[in-house]
Amino acid sequence: MRRGCISLGNIECDDCHCTIPHSERYLIIEEGGDEKCLCADCSLKKGYAYEKVEKGELVLTFFPE
Secondary structure (H helix, E strand, C coil): EEEECCCCCEEECCCCCCCCCCCCEEEEEEEEEEEEEHHHHHHHHCCCCCEEECCCCEEEEEECC
């Protein structure tokens, strides 16, 4: 299960171990009872996030169409 969230400033990416700044988006993935937090960059690299053009703007989405 995937959940797109907004950081309150105290979240750390489980892949690159960077701190996700306040009001930045991140992804929580639940696999086999484990939760993994991924920043937007790591989500893009692993193929969990996608960029698409919507209303003339490039937006980041965590959910495929």
